[in-house]
Amino acid sequence: MVRGKIQMKFIENESSRLVTFSKRKNGLLKKARELSVLCDAEVALIIFSQKGRLFQFSSSNMENTIEKYLEHGKEEETTTNNTEVQQHVQPLKHEGAFTAKKIEFFESSKRKLLGQDLGTCSVEELHDIHIQLENSLKTIRARKAELYKEDIKKSKAKEKFLFQENTRLRKQCGRKPNQTPEKQKEIASCSQRTVSLEVVTDLFIGLPPFQ
Template identity: 60%
Template sequence: MVRGKVQMKRIENATSRQVTFSKRRNGILKKAYELSVLCDAEVALIIFSQKGRLYEFSSSSMQNIIERYLEHAKEDRNITTGAEEQQHLKHEAAFISKKIELLENAQRKILGHNLGTSSLEELQEIDSNLEKSLKNIRERKDQLYKEEYEKLQLKEKLLLEENAVLCEKSGLEHRQAQGKHKEIGTGSRSTLSTEVVTDLFIGPPITRNGP
């Protein structure tokens, strides 16, 4: 009797699903054992049931086989990653090289070289870009002039204030000096007015008679 072909999809009936799991599990465990014996291969098999129950088979130490697998998987990932990164760098280098070439060509055209191959649209675009550049340059120049003018105005203001302070200080010192000269002159006149004039006479004193 020929067994019918089983359709590869999830078995909806829970009982049938459990029976099929048990049969297939035992079959695959048997095949793993046969492979390890017949071919002298290291085989490790891990199965978790739907309910989380663990079934395993290993031809030697399960831990050693898992560690060996992880080691090889890491090497494969490094090789793959290195190749992918190298390929990515090649693409990036080619893209940057192409971009540099385009920029150099555009720069030469802006400077007025190699315009023979330029179309009317390209020439109009270059002209428009030059106008924008000149406008930005003029605006920046005007801004710098304005900033410099404001700095000079501030400097002039500070110098005027400093000059006013110096003038005020100089005038105060001049007035103080004049006051000191006046005090010295007044003192001299007072000294002269308090001097007593005395004359020396020899002989009898002169008697004054009344009228």
């Protein structure tokens, strides 16, 4: 008669569960003993029943076997940790080497832009450096012009503010307000033109005097 396959799940019936535990436990202890004798292996087996009862088998000293197991576990954990560390360190090493090369390249480019270490440069490299410097000068000049415009704008705003403040103070003192800065500039320009047209000449009638 063919023995039916037992389904692996918790046995609900308590009596059946106890019988199965006893049979399987004995079989497991027997197999452990046979393995230790036939193969000269160090075998240790520990079983706790549902109620906490201990069953054990050891081919040698149980405590020595457990201690050996714990040491082996520590070594395995250390090896695993070292492997994980190496897996994390290796990409960092590659990244560090790549970063170092980039820094070296930028330092070399900086020296060349400063006119240093040009002896090993080809004509094409010198041409590229020349273009970079021209582009940099254009950017610097544009920024300089922008700052000048900002300064002029601030100066005009300050001039306007001071004029308004002067006008307010003159009114408080009962004096006639000054002309606007634009009007003052216009008058000054006209005055300069008038002075330039007033040429001093001496008119003589008759022969010029002898020197």
